[in-house]
Amino acid sequence: MTDARTERRYEPASATPQGLFLLVLNAGALAAGAGAVSFYVQSKNAGAAPFTAEILGTGALLLAGATALSAARGNAVRVGPAGIAFEKGDLLRVPWHGLSRVQVEGAVLRIEGVSSFGGAVNETCSLHTHRDAAAAIVAEVVARVPAVLVGAAPESLVPRAEAGEAIALEALQIAGKRCAASGKPLAFESDGVACERCERVYAKGAKPAVCACGGALT
Ligand SMILES: [Zn+2]
DSSP states (O other): OTTTTTTEEEOOOSSSSSHHHHHHHHHHHHHHHHHHHHHHHHOOOOTTTTTHHHHHHHHHHHHHHHHHHTTTTTOOEEETTTTEEEEEEEEEEGGGGGGEEEETTTTTTEEEETTTTSSEEEEEEEETTTHHHHHHHHHHHHOOOGGGGGGGOOTTTOTTTTEEEEOOOOOOOTTOOOTTTOOOOSSSSGGEETTTOOOEEEEEGOSSSTTTOBBBBB
């Protein structure tokens, strides 16, 4: 498991070699520039620069290609004690106790569950561009909530401790949450205890000996 209240942030590795991306981007910019010059010449002399439209079109196409290559990289993913978080503009976080299914499907790791805001989550993590994040997720799932892992993950999917960057997490808040056993709202931090594995929260009076994830509650 990771250290208490820090998580690791994994940037996607580019599936496209950076050189190809820059080549397409530069070619697009050059063609667009040449097209603009050509357009200017044509505006002065209607017979000149007959391929203006083609050059401008090629430039636009190449620039669109560069945008698509850049978008295919995907979002950064965070993994830590608070669960899995997808950086999709806002942070879409699935706590470990919110996971319902984690499974390797071909070249992706599929993650299903309920987010910290109660919405359904169905995300994938590429085993190519997000290999370190996928490996970290599988390792944490095995340690924390093994029941949600469906099938086996490839043995080659091994987490690397040095991958990603460490990010500080806020302390787990109990006040304002509901007891996972009784449904009772917890008004104060001292009213409840949290499972160290999945971060389910229980009222002190209603806590079972064993959490729903299988972890012992102390
Ligand atoms: Zn638990």
